[in-house]
Amino acid sequence: MSVKIALLGFGTVGQGTYRALTLNAGVIKSKTGLELKVTKILEKNPAATESGVAPRKLFTQNYDDILSDNDIQIVVEMMGGVEPASSFMLQALKTGKSVVTPNKDVVAKNFQKLHLAAKNSGALLKYEAAVGGAIPVINSLSGPLIANSITKIQGIVNGTTNYILTKMEEDGLSYEEALKRAQAKGFAEADPTSDVEGIDAANKLTILIAEAWKTYIPPTAFKRVGITGVSKQDLKNAKEKACKIKLIASAEMTKEGIVASVQPQELPMDSPLAGIKNEFNGILISCNMAGDIFLSGKGAGMDPTGSAVAGDIIEIARHLKNGI
């Protein structure tokens, strides 16, 4: 069965997704029987449209071309930012097109609105890549771990800050020096605010909480401390106690409800999170029956994120195939 797909945005993640769907088309066909065809891409940046990664004829600058194309069943939003990404997703869902996105910002801010639009039209909404990149955390919470009552989630969900903290610890760099190195390596943006102040991690924590407990807590509603105040001395002090400092997104179900925060924490060396280095992510899920489940891997990047987006596309295509 062939399923037609539109991509919104053809930057790093858009190109990674296109690569996953084309480079691995044979693997996908043999494992699932599905043929996934990208038939339209919304993108105006010549660096992307003229890159040669996708044929020129697939590109459009008019979203209505996609919305009005009844053959397109899945819209993949990879534009980044809140608007127009959010409106575009809502429009797609309302017309019955299923939506996949790695955009944690939109999902965290408009979680309920997006899910309601999907529910009303019967379309599907998936965002595995929004938390932990290629790490299958959303799927695990909503699938194999769903019979559990989740007691606690602790995650290193931002690769930029973990890279900076790792370099400060291992190479004795100051925060400023480590940030510069992260920027030079492409692990931090020119304006690193969203990463280093914990805003990105807070968005991801909102999504994890919603998946684990079906409770929506906006990212502005819990304590958030970034890593700009972490000094070389703090890391040395932690080391003397056989600990590492990591930026931890944490949520725990207590008698008083969910207690959540994003902040630097000292972790003992034997915590699996203490072993997560550089740009990698790790998430520890404590369950009332399954015990502690730990997942780790690449939390960002063209190919990891693209393959996770493609995984969601395939999951939806299977549902479409079965006639839901």
Add this chain to the structure above:
Amino acid sequence: MSVKIALLGFGTVGQGTYRALTLNAGVIKSKTGLELKVTKILEKNPAATESGVAPRKLFTQNYDDILSDNDIQIVVEMMGGVEPASSFMLQALKTGKSVVTPNKDVVAKNFQKLHLAAKNSGALLKYEAAVGGAIPVINSLSGPLIANSITKIQGIVNGTTNYILTKMEEDGLSYEEALKRAQAKGFAEADPTSDVEGIDAANKLTILIAEAWKTYIPPTAFKRVGITGVSKQDLKNAKEKACKIKLIASAEMTKEGIVASVQPQELPMDSPLAGIKNEFNGILISCNMAGDIFLSGKGAGMDPTGSAVAGDIIEIARHLKNGI
């Protein structure tokens, strides 16, 4: 929506599954809207039927009671062993009932037969708990990671042998002493052959290979070496090289096809698998786009396995709800 379920076998895993479905019924209802009712249990052992864990009236000793009950949509096989478990699963699938099992022995031996029976009747077949207990590895391979070409899988998938190797290394025990301690702790059976000779791990590797590459290689078709020949001296020698010895189930896609084995291997300390201690399991999945994804947690036990079985039941119940 209420879905009716039969359990075959009410030993450790059967009781764990029943606990997950009853203890967490409220959580499951609130997260999925599903009510899952165990209406029949096939078990004759008085220690189980009279345990008080499930009401006496649910038990039957006649499998036909379950097969002929058209209200039962999901049959959960937890009897262990190959027969009659295998025949019972095939009969259930042929009558259109979906099947869940944690039985790696049957799934590894009759993988193709079971899948064919499911395909022919349109019923579903799931076995997340068959590999790695509560670790969501099957679901990750068949879901979020499916857009990847898998290049290699390496796993510690047997808790008994990992416990023994950990105690030999940390406490300087001989193999025989460590085995005795594992037996005293309930981590090894009176006859430990299946675990210590790598037979259990080989069954799990067959299943992992089938999920990753849609290729069936029987557990008897690859190299299998257990841990009975590992000495204290071997562990010391490894330590001097900053390595640990672990029983690794490994499969790699090479130019000559899949190369698979179960055998003790020296792993460098910085491998995430080297950090997996005692009865825990860990699985490292190398993907052509997602990179290395590492999953770890409890690979066995009443509650972890029971909650993974319950996760599969819920997944199938959702499909039934959507009218597949």
